[in-house]
Amino acid sequence: MPAVGSGAIPGARFVDPVVLARIGNLELVARSVVDGFINGLHRAPYFGASIDFAEHRGYVPGDDVRRVDWRLYARTDRYYVKEYEADSNANFSVVLDVSKSMSFGSRGISKLDYARILSACLTYLVHRQRDRVGFVAFDHDIVEYVPPSAKHMDVVLHVLDRVTAGRPGRLREPLRKLAEHFGRRGIVVLVSDLYEEPQTIVDALAPLRFRGHDVIVFHVLDPAEIDFTFAAASSFEDLESGEQLPVVPEAFAEQYRALVRSHVGALAARFAESRIDYTVLNTSAPLDHALFSYLTTRERLMRVR
Amino acid sequence: MWFLTPLFFVGLASLAIPIVIHLIQRERRRVIEFPSLMFLRRIPYQSVRRRRIRNRALLLVRLTALAVIVAAFARPFLRRADVAAARSSAAREIVVLLDTSYSMDYGDRWTRARQAATNSVNGLGPTDRASIVLFSSDPEVALRSTGDRGRLLAAITVAETTAGTTRYGPALKLAGSILADSPLPRREAILISDFQRRGWAGTEAVRLPDGATLTAVPVSGRDETANLAVTPISLQRSRFSGQERVTVAGGVINRSGRAMADLEMTLEIGGRTIQTQRVDVEAHGSRAVTFAPFTIASANTRGTVRIAADPLTRDNAFHFVVSPAVPIRVLVIDRGGPASLYLSRALSIGDAPRFDLALTRPDAFTTDPQPNVDVMVLNDVPVAAASADRLARFVGGGGGLLVVAGERAAWPAGGPDILPGLPAAFVDRSRDDAGRMSALEYWHPVFELFRGPRSGDFSTVRVYGYRAVSAAPSAQVLARFEDGGTALAERKTGNGRVLIWTSSLDLLWNDLALKPVFLPFVHRMVRHLAAYTEPTPWLTIGQVLEPSPTTARAPTTGRVALTPSGHRIALDDEGPDVLELAEQGFYEIRAQGRGSAPPVTVASNVDLSESDLTSMDPREVVAMVAGHSSSARMAGRAIELTPEAEERAQHVWWYLLVVGLMLLGVETVLSNRLSGMP
Numbered sequence: 001m002p003a004v005g006s007g008a009i010p011g012a013r014f015v016d017p018v019v020l021a022r023i024g025n026l027e028l029v030a031r032s033v034v035d036g037f038i039n040g041l042h043r044a045p046y047f048g049a050s051i052d053f054a055e056h057r058g059y060v061p062g063d064d065v066r067r068v069d070w071r072l073y074a075r076t077d078r079y080y081v082k083e084y085e086a087d088s089n090a091n092f093s094v095v096l097d098v099s100k101s102m103s104f105g106s107r108g109i110s111k112l113d114y115a116r117i118l119s120a121c122l123t124y125l126v127h128r129q130r131d132r133v134g135f136v137a138f139d140h141d142i143v144e145y146v147p148p149s150a151k152h153m154d155v156v157l158h159v160l161d162r163v164t165a166g167r168p169g170r171l172r173e174p175l176r177k178l179a180e181h182f183g184r185r186g187i188v189v190l191v192s193d194l195y196e197e198p199q200t201i202v203d204a205l206a207p208l209r210f211r212g213h214d215v216i217v218f219h220v221l222d223p224a225e226i227d228f229t230f231a232a233a234s235s236f237e238d239l240e241s242g243e244q245l246p247v248v249p250e251a252f253a254e255q256y257r258a259l260v261r262s263h264v265g266a267l268a269a270r271f272a273e274s275r276i277d278y279t280v281l282n283t284s285a286p287l288d289h290a291l292f293s294y295l296t297t298r299e300r301l302m303r304v305r
Numbered sequence: 306m307w308f309l310t311p312l313f314f315v316g317l318a319s320l321a322i323p324i325v326i327h328l329i330q331r332e333r334r335r336v337i338e339f340p341s342l343m344f345l346r347r348i349p350y351q352s353v354r355r356r357r358i359r360n361r362a363l364l365l366v367r368l369t370a371l372a373v374i375v376a377a378f379a380r381p382f383l384r385r386a387d388v389a390a391a392r393s394s395a396a397r398e399i400v401v402l403l404d405t406s407y408s409m410d411y412g413d414r415w416t417r418a419r420q421a422a423t424n425s426v427n428g429l430g431p432t433d434r435a436s437i438v439l440f441s442s443d444p445e446v447a448l449r450s451t452g453d454r455g456r457l458l459a460a461i462t463v464a465e466t467t468a469g470t471t472r473y474g475p476a477l478k479l480a481g482s483i484l485a486d487s488p489l490p491r492r493e494a495i496l497i498s499d500f501q502r503r504g505w506a507g508t509e510a511v512r513l514p515d516g517a518t519l520t521a522v523p524v525s526g527r528d529e530t531a532n533l534a535v536t537p538i539s540l541q542r543s544r545f546s547g548q549e550r551v552t553v554a555g556g557v558i559n560r561s562g563r564a565m566a567d568l569e570m571t572l573e574i575g576g577r578t579i580q581t582q583r584v585d586v587e588a589h590g591s592r593a594v595t596f597a598p599f600t601i602a603s604a605n606t607r608g609t610v611r612i613a614a615d616p617l618t619r620d621n622a623f624h625f626v627v628s629p630a631v632p633i634r635v636l637v638i639d640r641g642g643p644a645s646l647y648l649s650r651a652l653s654i655g656d657a658p659r660f661d662l663a664l665t666r667p668d669a670f671t672t673d674p675q676p677n678v679d680v681m682v683l684n685d686v687p688v689a690a691a692s693a694d695r696l697a698r699f700v701g702g703g704g705g706l707l708v709v710a711g712e713r714a715a716w717p718a719g720g721p722d723i724l725p726g727l728p729a730a731f732v733d734r735s736r737d738d739a740g741r742m743s744a745l746e747y748w749h750p751v752f753e754l755f756r757g758p759r760s761g762d763f764s765t766v767r768v769y770g771y772r773a774v775s776a777a778p779s780a781q782v783l784a785r786f787e788d789g790g791t792a793l794a795e796r797k798t799g800n801g802r803v804l805i806w807t808s809s810l811d812l813l814w815n816d817l818a819l820k821p822v823f824l825p826f827v828h829r830m831v832r833h834l835a836a837y838t839e840p841t842p843w844l845t846i847g848q849v850l851e852p853s854p855t856t857a858r859a860p861t862t863g864r865v866a867l868t869p870s871g872h873r874i875a876l877d878d879e880g881p882d883v884l885e886l887a888e889q890g891f892y893e894i895r896a897q898g899r900g901s902a903p904p905v906t907v908a909s910n911v912d913l914s915e916s917d918l919t920s921m922d923p924r925e926v927v928a929m930v931a932g933h934s935s936s937a938r939m940a941g942r943a944i945e946l947t948p949e950a951e952e953r954a955q956h957v958w959w960y961l962l963v964v965g966l967m968l969l970g971v972e973t974v975l976s977n978r979l980s981g982m983p
Contacts, residue, residue, distance in 0.1 A: 234337045256345065
């Protein structure tokens with residue numbers, strides 16, 4: 001089970017997300033974060049260029065003849081095809097939850113803002129790796145859609161900048177539509193607060209997974225949602241449904257925290273079973289953890305492949 | 306529960322308003338937008354409910370504290386009736402004190418009083434016991450401590466008003482003793498009366514036993530009372546054509562605020578109206594009436610001064626008895642000449658009593674005096690032995706003897722020892738300063754008249770000579786000269802008395818006869834020797850009729866008293882020795898047997914102080930008797946305690962305030978503990 005709100009890598013701590021949220025230019029934000037992050041990773045260069053040679057394999061009909069290694073054919077008189085470590089042209093789509101619940105924020109930055117910065121950083125990072133970037137915003141339906149493209153970096157950042165949270169959200173239907181729409185396998189990063197039952201979430205992601213997408217889930221939570229540090233007895237209003245519930249925090253907190261831990265644990269277990277990478281993000285923590293998690297996942301996926 | 310200042314509950318409402326506002330504001334301010342209630346909904350509702358109830362309990366404590374404090378400011382109190390109703394139904398010992406004084410005859414007071422007593426008896430529980438005490442000037446237990454309701458009601462039914470006056474003290478003391486003897490847990494005295502002011506002096510040291518309560522049931526209304534009463538009369542005797550005539554002067558008092566005009570006032574003698582006068586009486590005023598004199602025909606003549614009937618009838622008549630004056634018969638033995646001039650002149654003056662004087666010589670005193678002689682005077686004469694014996698018998702039989710010890714006075718040697726002292730040597734005070742009288746026994750009836758200032762000065766009397774007298778051990782010196790010599794001494798012998806005056810009663814040895822004190826001095830000596838007392842034309846109810854000079858000539862044994870209501874009471878060894886007057890009218894005391902003395906009539910009148918119907922506040926009696934307000938109970942509309950008084954007596958507000966503050970303390974502790982809980 002992932003540690004909720006775990007610490008960042010030493011030396012890779014960035015600027016506070018609250019401060020980043022005040023910067024209006026997402027590209028600038030993403031560049032600052034990603035450059036700083038990559039510079040901090042010099043000590044541990046796990047990742048090389050995506051065009052690095054990996055191995056030779058025998059030619060099979062259907063392979064592009066341009067990938068035949070002619071020099072090896074000249075020495076061995078056999079057709080071999082060169083395989084590389086990474087595919088530099090993978091589709092990378094950020095699927096951002098813009099439901100009303102994402103607008104919550106107790107520490108000066110809302111979950112949506114945090115997710116917006118995170119999405120920008122990931123997009124920027126991926127774009128530097130020559131991958132195609134796309135973007136999807138959804139609540140209970142698809143709100144914004146930017147198809148993956150190597151030229152859509154600016155569009156993605158622009159759309160990211162103007163999306164707002166305003167409607168209740170659902171996972172199943174939008175993700176089903178996306179699965180049907182995404183023709184080419186790629187990397188799908190889901191950024192959401194995941195306020196649905198774990199099985200429902202896994203079921204919603206199943207179509208994407210079944211279609212061969214690498215799914216990475218960032219579970220964005222505010223500290224108040226994790227620690228439930230409210231003091232006075234209050235009526236809590238559901239941001240999406242408007243329902244109110246009288247709550248005495250000192251009596252609820254422990255049970256609430258246990259429920260949240262149980263929920264996160266259940267999600268981690270289900271995602272692990274479904275080979276979905278899952279990371280819980282605390283909006284009070286810097287973005288390095290999210291980026292590190294992403295890159296770790298990418299490295300693992302490439303090794304597995 | 307009643308409230309003295311219920312308007313303070315407006316304050317309670319105003320205190321509730323900010324609470325409501327506070328709740329509303331808190332609800333608005335504390336609505337927290339949360340991403341999802343998915344997890345919160347899963348928390349069991351019971352725990353939420355319980356927490357809310359606990360908080361509501363805290364709020365309830367706060368509201369209760371505020372409500373109690375506001376209620377304290379509203380000054381709540383309990384009506385006595387409510388308190389009484391809330392008391393336990395333990396067995397009670399009840400003493401019903403029923404006023405039977407004649408003022409209860411006014412209007413419907415007696416009917417209401419009996420009804421109140423009946424109600425008290427009807428209110429008895431199955432385990433209660435009650436006593437009926439009828440009281441006027443003295444209490445009488447009609448029925449003591451019984452639970453038999455029938456007997457109690459019968460005792461009330463047969464009770465009647467009396468001619469007595471109201472006195473609460475003895476009745477309350479009797480009630481206290483009955484209650485003190487009772488083993489029952491609840492004890493109560495019920496005082497049913499018209500609560501006349503004159504019945505309670507305020508100095509009665511009456512206390513009911515601890516825990517006993519006194520319930521006052523006044524039966525007098527608040528309406529102004531109107532009452533006329535005949536005042537005591539005065540009799541003025543005179544003689545006309547050898548007959549004694551009496552002038553009756555009476556009066557009438559108007560105790561109302563309304564003037565009475567043309568009020569008829571009659572004088573009845575022997576049961577017949579002989580005179581009628583009409584008078585006008587101002588409001589709260591009085592009027593004196595003097596009737597024309599009438600001749601007394603016989604002894605024990607009954608007379609009544611009467612006015613027309615009014616709501617209170619007993620004080621509308623005043624009875625009296627008048628008889629021809631009986632003179633004191635005095636026999637003077639002197640040597641003749643002017644020796645008894647001043648004495649005889651002094652005794653010839655006076656109507657009450659008159660003196661029948663007879664003079665004789667010593668040698669003529671050869672037989673015992675007549676039975677009708679009351680007093681003998683030996684005016685400076687020697688007494689022979691035989692005469693001394695006769696005098697001794699006379700004195701022993703109840704006669705009086707005055708011995709004037711002049712220069713010739715002598716008592717035979719070996720004669721009967723009846724004198725206070727034998728006259729001895731002559732003491733000459735003519736050479737130096739004359740002697741003066743001093744050391745008079747003013748408590749003695751002879752000198753009692755001169756006790757007051759400017760009531761007669763014996764110090765101006767000059768005494769030039771007197772006979773030395775050595776008083777006998779059984780004699781009593783009543784006056785001395787300034788040199789210590791005896792001036793007047795007395796000795797009681799048998800049933801009679803003997804006085805000896807050691808100087809003369811003429812101008813030979815002193816100038817007493819020229820002094821103003823001479824005549825009353827002589828009269829007092831003779832009256833004392835004759836054991837004379839003023840005849841009383843009437844007595845007042847409550848007084849004791851006993852053998853007195855008024856009734857002295859009535860036989861001392863075998864007497865029967867006939868009361869005004871016709872009852873016969875034997876006054877002999879088997880009956881009472883004395884008779885307390887209890888009825889208004891004429892008592893007649895008759896001697897039984899043939900040849901007995903004529904009957905004696907005594908007039909009995911009500912005490913007129915009872916006719917003053919001014920009422921008092923029953924709370925005064927209750928407060929004095931019960932001693933504590935919590936022991937007092939009132940009944941009847943006329944004397945209901947004011948709400949302010951009841952509230953002051955109970956001090957409920959103080960307890961509520963304390964409770965409210967304690968609740969606030971509890972609220973503080975409770976809220977601190979709740980806020981400290983996880």
